[in-house]
Amino acid sequence: MASGSQSLTFFVLVLPFVAALAAPFLTRALKHNAAWVLALAPAFIFVHFAGLLGTVADGATVSGGYAWIPSLDVRFSWFLDGLSLTFALLISGIGTLIVLYSGGYLKDHPQLGRFFSFILLFMGAMQGLVVSDSFLTLFVFWELTSITSFLLIGFDHRREASRRAAIQALVVTGLGGLSLLAGLLVVWIATGETELSGLLAAGDTMRHSALYLVALVLVLGGAFTKSAQFPFHFWLPNAMEAPTPVSAYLHSATMVKAGVYLVMRLNPAFGGTDAWETVLPVFGGTTLIVGTLLAIRQTDLKLMLAYTTVASLGILVMLTGLGSDKAVEGAVLYLVAHSLFKGTLFMVAGAIDHESGTRDITALGGLRRAMPVTFAAALLAALSMGGLPPFFGFLAKEEIYAALQFQDGWHGLFTLVAILGNALMLVIGFAVALKPFLGPRVATPKEAHEGPPLLWLGPLTLALVGLVSALLSETAHHFVSSPMASAVAGNDIAVHISVIPYISVPLALSVLTVILGIAIYWFLDQARAAMAALLAAIGWGPDRGFDQTIRGLLRASFGVTRIIQSGRMEVYMTVTFIAIALALWAPMTVFGEMPDLPEMPDLPFYEWTVIAIAVIGLGAVVYARDRLTAIVSLGIQGFAVALLFMLLGAPDLSFTQFMVETLSVVILALAMTRLRLHPSDHRPTNEKLLDIAVAGACGAGFGFLILKVTQMPFDDSLSAFFKTYSYVIAHGRNVVNVILVDFRGLDTLGEIAVVMVAGLAILALIRVRVPKPAAGGKEGG
Amino acid sequence: MRTVIFRTSAPYLTSLMVLFSVFVLLRGHNEPGGGFIGGLIAASAFAIYGIACGVSPVRRALYFHPMALSGFGLFLAALSGFASLFFGVPFLTGLWTSPEILGVTVDLSTVLFFDIGVYFVVVGSVTSIALALEERERL
Numbered sequence: 001m002a003s004g005s006q007s008l009t010f011f012v013l014v015l016p017f018v019a020a021l022a023a024p025f026l027t028r029a030l031k032h033n034a035a036w037v038l039a040l041a042p043a044f045i046f047v048h049f050a051g052l053l054g055t056v057a058d059g060a061t062v063s064g065g066y067a068w069i070p071s072l073d074v075r076f077s078w079f080l081d082g083l084s085l086t087f088a089l090l091i092s093g094i095g096t097l098i099v100l101y102s103g104g105y106l107k108d109h110p111q112l113g114r115f116f117s118f119i120l121l122f123m124g125a126m127q128g129l130v131v132s133d134s135f136l137t138l139f140v141f142w143e144l145t146s147i148t149s150f151l152l153i154g155f156d157h158r159r160e161a162s163r164r165a166a167i168q169a170l171v172v173t174g175l176g177g178l179s180l181l182a183g184l185l186v187v188w189i190a191t192g193e194t195e196l197s198g199l200l201a202a203g204d205t206m207r208h209s210a211l212y213l214v215a216l217v218l219v220l221g222g223a224f225t226k227s228a229q230f231p232f233h234f235w236l237p238n239a240m241e242a243p244t245p246v247s248a249y250l251h252s253a254t255m256v257k258a259g260v261y262l263v264m265r266l267n268p269a270f271g272g273t274d275a276w277e278t279v280l281p282v283f284g285g286t287t288l289i290v291g292t293l294l295a296i297r298q299t300d301l302k303l304m305l306a307y308t309t310v311a312s313l314g315i316l317v318m319l320t321g322l323g324s325d326k327a328v329e330g331a332v333l334y335l336v337a338h339s340l341f342k343g344t345l346f347m348v349a350g351a352i353d354h355e356s357g358t359r360d361i362t363a364l365g366g367l368r369r370a371m372p373v374t375f376a377a378a379l380l381a382a383l384s385m386g387g388l389p390p391f392f393g394f395l396a397k398e399e400i401y402a403a404l405q406f407q408d409g410w411h412g413l414f415t416l417v418a419i420l421g422n423a424l425m426l427v428i429g430f431a432v433a434l435k436p437f438l439g440p441r442v443a444t445p446k447e448a449h450e451g452p453p454l455l456w457l458g459p460l461t462l463a464l465v466g467l468v469s470a471l472l473s474e475t476a477h478h479f480v481s482s483p484m485a486s487a488v489a490g491n492d493i494a495v496h497i498s499v500i501p502y503i504s505v506p507l508a509l510s511v512l513t514v515i516l517g518i519a520i521y522w523f524l525d526q527a528r529a530a531m532a533a534l535l536a537a538i539g540w541g542p543d544r545g546f547d548q549t550i551r552g553l554l555r556a557s558f559g560v561t562r563i564i565q566s567g568r569m570e571v572y573m574t575v576t577f578i579a580i581a582l583a584l585w586a587p588m589t590v591f592g593e594m595p596d597l598p599e600m601p602d603l604p605f606y607e608w609t610v611i612a613i614a615v616i617g618l619g620a621v622v623y624a625r626d627r628l629t630a631i632v633s634l635g636i637q638g639f640a641v642a643l644l645f646m647l648l649g650a651p652d653l654s655f656t657q658f659m660v661e662t663l664s665v666v667i668l669a670l671a672m673t674r675l676r677l678h679p680s681d682h683r684p685t686n687e688k689l690l691d692i693a694v695a696g697a698c699g700a701g702f703g704f705l706i707l708k709v710t711q712m713p714f715d716d717s718l719s720a721f722f723k724t725y726s727y728v729i730a731h732g733r734n735v736v737n738v739i740l741v742d743f744r745g746l747d748t749l750g751e752i753a754v755v756m757v758a759g760l761a762i763l764a765l766i767r768v769r770v771p772k773p774a775a776g777g778k779e780g781g
Numbered sequence: 782m783r784t785v786i787f788r789t790s791a792p793y794l795t796s797l798m799v800l801f802s803v804f805v806l807l808r809g810h811n812e813p814g815g816g817f818i819g820g821l822i823a824a825s826a827f828a829i830y831g832i833a834c835g836v837s838p839v840r841r842a843l844y845f846h847p848m849a850l851s852g853f854g855l856f857l858a859a860l861s862g863f864a865s866l867f868f869g870v871p872f873l874t875g876l877w878t879s880p881e882i883l884g885v886t887v888d889l890s891t892v893l894f895f896d897i898g899v900y901f902v903v904v905g906s907v908t909s910i911a912l913a914l915e916e917r918e919r920l
Contacts, residue, residue, distance in 0.1 A: 652814075655814070656821070659821035660821065663907060663911075666828050731875075731877055734812060737815040741815070741895050741899070745875075746872070748858075748899060752858060755902055756852065759848065759907070762913075763913055766913040766914060767913070
């Protein structure tokens with residue numbers, strides 16, 4: 001692979017982040033028209049990836065990368081096959097339209113620049129995710145999509161519902177991300193591979209590994225939370241609190257498909273086992289049915305669409321799990337079709353909301369004359385969603401039925417699931433696309449009329465792509481569907497289905513679906529009432545369960561904190577010093593390593609004098625009548641020790657000791673005057689005895705430890721090294737200083753950061769003002 | 782504490798101590814001394830000034846908030862480490878140069894700036910704690 005092309009791909013990966021940096025400034029200068037400029041970034045990326053279509057369609061892959069942490073065999077690497085490329089094209093293509101749409105939708109919003117920045121950040125993260133080769137880059141980008149999704153859901157941070165939804169999404173997908181990280185590490189241990197391409201090439205290694213089930217559960221934990229599979233689906237409808245461009249982009253077309261991407265990507269390495277072919281279809285099928293049933297009950301356009309997104313993700317997981325070639329083809333076609341029609345419908349819902357002031361389906365009607373272009377886009381998308389020819393959704397549904405079609409009992413079950421799910425999806429699609437536009441005109445909060453081009457360009461383009469790609473199905477299959485299906489299945493697959501229907505079992509099933517759908521559509525209001533009654537009867541749902549879990553966690557941590565943090569200084573000090581005494585005494589007694597008692601040393605008289613000063617200082621501390629005297633006496637003892645350091649030839653140490661002693665006396669004295677303590681000490685006798693015992697144990701412990709250390713043979717290789725090389729390498733004769741600022745500079749950097757943080761914390765503590773209870777409810781000043 | 786003698790001598794004492802602290806800082810690489818000790822000396826100088834003449838004159842004399850000095854120190858220390866990136870050596874590797882200024886050879890190094898950073902962190906943190914404590918004393 002030529003290095004020019006390599007750096008171009010790298011540039012493309014970085015471009016969204018650069019655009020995100022530029023977005024606030026551009027928006028300040030150009031207002032909402034900045035969208036036209038910013039959309040150039042994803043458009044350029046789209047063109048770059050589209051240029052790779054031919055290479056990938058010929059069965060080649062595009063890969064490259066740079067060393068990141070060579071010692072751990074971690075690379076920043078990418079790898080594009082049919083699957084990655086299709087995703088990359090969807091992300092950049094829809095991303096271009098979404099940026100434009102956001103300019104119209106959030107026109108005059110004071111934080112539009114920030115919004116553009118977030119959405120471009122997300123684009124970069126998502127794009128990185130789908131082209132990542134190394135596990136670590138995959139994980140980093142995966143988490144980055146969770147974080148940007150959090151920022152975007154909570155964009156309107158003044159509303160509590162937004163904040164709750166944002167945190168909920170972050171908690172659920174963040175926990176899933178950790179599960180994924182653990183899963184990838186298990187894969188790494190099991191196979192020794194650190195890159196996806198290597199894992200795919202390793203064949204059956206993963207399937208035959210003893211760790212297969214562990215890895216599978218952990219990885220699926222990541223995929224299912226991200227792709228909102230039941231019972232983790234609840235965060236996705238709540239995420240509709242985000243502005244509509246976000247819902248259209250993150251929560252239908254791209255981010256929620258990251259889990260599906262992962263499952264598809266791992267299919268060649270993980271798939272084909274009993275566990276895989278049971279877990280995925282069961283979870284996917286359940287999600288499909290739950291999602292569509294919950295969608296029926298909603299009246300908010302966005303929520304209806306959100307639940308069908310949940311359902312669609314269920315279909316995709318189910319099909320990938322079934323794993324036959326036909327099922328994979330169906331999944332691939334449906335994934336593309338879904339991104340196109342769901343993105344459109346969300347943007348349509350946003351446009352309706354923007355122009356009419358409401359998105360409650362029962363309060364909308366007769367907008368067809370006021371918003372003809374939007375209506376056209378909605379209709380095209382709904383036809384595709386309903387699986388009618390000649391749209392891409394039709395191809396997808398035919399292929400799904402061809403894969404299932406009652407081969408045996410197991411597939412038969414999922415055929416029924418798919419028919420019901422698809423029929424309900426058709427109902428919702430038409431409800432969203434028809435109800436607001438047909439029938440008599442209903443008065444809306446705002447007088448509705450067609451929005452500006454920025455608002456209808458995106459949905460119309462996407463809807464038309466859904467039509468054109470189906471009409472030119474041979475080309476679409478050659479460049480997109482077949483390479484992608486081959487990548488998912490792990491063997492070459494050629495997709496052939498076209499829009500011309502021919503008499504077969506799948507077609508019969510399609511007709512059945514449409515009839516069932518129209519029947520339910522007729523009785524939509526009754527169905528909605530029935531679902532509402534059913535849900536009210538059940539009462540509890542995972543959404544409430546989430547709140548209960550969070551409340552339980554808070555209560556538990558509060559309880560633990562109350563036990564550990566009593567708030568009494570004496571208790572903290574006593575516990576700390578008892579722990580120190582134990583740490584000192586336990587190893588020495590357990591391993592029988594008590595030091596030999598030394599002989600009385602023969603010291604010159606001045607050294608005896610210094611020791612005597614230290615002892616006198618200590619005695620003064622113990623016998624001092626008031627606290628201030630005790631503090632100053634402590635300083636005497638400290639100075640004596642500093643003097644000893646000086647006599648024993650450690651000027652640096654003694655210098656520092658002098659300064660530290662001085663300052664600690666000053667600061668202790670200042671703190672003491674602030675605490676408004678009684679000047680003298682009034683502890684009861686039993687408390688005093690305990691304190692004496694603890695103090696004695698700590699002091700003797702340190703003494704014995706130092707004795708023992710000095711009795712051990714001294715290893716001088718380090719000090720010899722520093723003495724020899726201090727001047728040669730680091731140009732300094734003061735070994736202590738050279739160690740601090742040069743040899744162990746990084747340690748010092750960490751230490752001074754700690755000093756500063758500790759200083760900030762102490763400053764904050766000093767400034768805390770406890771409100772006086774006598775102040776009569778006023779804030780203490 | 783605030784006797785006339787103490788109040789009169791404190792400014793001179795403080796300036797001498799600060800001067801000494803800079804001396805200790807600069808000689809640190811070859812003789813006993815260094816950023817940490819220098820910082821402690823300067824901090825005790827400001828503490829003395831505060832005890833003698835009150836906190837507001839010290840804050841005025843320092844001009845910057847002590848915590849800002851501390852932050853500047855940390856920034857400087859970290860920055861001195863990044864210089865090594867331009868020479869393709871690992872983070873924080875000491876780099877030396879010895880230009881002749883007015884006929885005298887002066888050894889300059891990134892390590893020196895690192896040590897100055899340490900000095901500022903220590904001065905800033907300790908001084909802000911001491912000043913905050915002295916301030917509340919008179920509330």
